[in-house]
Amino acid sequence: xxxxxxxxxxxxxxxxxxxxxxxxxxxxxxxxxxxxxxxxxxxxxxxxxxxxxxxxxxxxxxxxxxxxxxxxxxxxxxxxxxxxxxxxxxxxxxxxxxxxxxxxxxxxxxxxxxxxxxxxxxxxxxxxxxxxxxxxxxxxxxxxxxxxxxxxxxxxxxxxxxxxxxxxxxxxxxxxxxxxxxxxxxxxxxxxxxxxxxxxxxxxxxxxxxxxxxxxxxxxxxxxxxxxxxxxxxxxxxxxxxxxxxxxxxxxxxxxxxxxxxxxxxxxxxxxxxxxxxxxxxxxxxxxxxxxxxxxxx
Numbered sequence: 001x002x003x004x005x006x007x008x009x010x011x012x013x014x015x016x017x018x019x020x021x022x023x024x025x026x027x028x029x030x031x032x033x034x035x036x037x038x039x040x041x042x043x044x045x046x047x048x049x050x051x052x053x054x055x056x057x058x059x060x061x062x063x064x065x066x067x068x069x070x071x072x073x074x075x076x077x078x079x080x081x082x083x084x085x086x087x088x089x090x091x092x093x094x095x096x097x098x099x100x101x102x103x104x105x106x107x108x109x110x111x112x113x114x115x116x117x118x119x120x121x122x123x124x125x126x127x128x129x130x131x132x133x134x135x136x137x138x139x140x141x142x143x144x145x146x147x148x149x150x151x152x153x154x155x156x157x158x159x160x161x162x163x164x165x166x167x168x169x170x171x172x173x174x175x176x177x178x179x180x181x182x183x184x185x186x187x188x189x190x191x192x193x194x195x196x197x198x199x200x201x202x203x204x205x206x207x208x209x210x211x212x213x214x215x216x217x218x219x220x221x222x223x224x225x226x227x228x229x230x231x232x233x234x235x236x237x238x239x240x241x242x243x244x245x246x247x248x249x250x251x252x253x254x255x256x257x258x259x260x261x262x263x264x265x266x267x268x269x270x271x272x273x274x275x276x277x278x279x280x281x282x283x284x285x286x287x288x289x290x291x292x293x294x295x296x297x298x
Contacts, residue, residue: 008185021198024049025094032134043075055093064294088139092295095143099150106153111248116143117295118245121288122236130228141204142236148187167250174255176212188212207233214256234258
């Protein structure tokens, strides 16, 4: 398995304004496994960040939800919208604050954000099918998995322009290929490094790092059993490309992914061919994304 190059580690470590993990998000991640977490606990945590409170109440009072009464407290918002959905909304607001609201980007950040929301939704969907818990980890992993693209774009923009030039000049290159040529590293390794620096759970760091590592010599069932979050994440990116959520990415040749989607079939769908099964999954994901369309406007 490849390791992040020492050169990139040193360069990243010297960045003084490297994004830090918001305290509220750290606390939410630490609480994901806690089945006894209450609405009041989460409300108390959210209320430590006044900007987050303001944004969340604005979302709760938006036409999207259409509540007949004004939502004036976080605890009421949680009661009406639901604990798990509120956690996903809060996570999305905080991650967008860290990465997406940055100027001078080489990529279309609006498109990238929609892609990130889709991948968060899809990763959670696949993780649920594999009984992965906590599902909140899956949503966050999908949301943040390509933050290495934004990080490299933010701090090494001249070199990332070279990545785009490589993609334009060589149609056989994937984004991963071009990044490897310019940086001797790639966005998955960089994102995993940052996730580890933020002390995110090891399963999340592993999934982020490995989702572009294509295995071809190991047993499929073992891989699904040992790295269900990585499998879920790789599948989410496959469907993002298939459905059309990757127009921010100029690659002509797809980057390798950890696992092929035709290997992921429900037992109840086993009598169907892979193409039909993939089509049904695709329809499920589109519906789920449409249910989360508000997240793209946070």
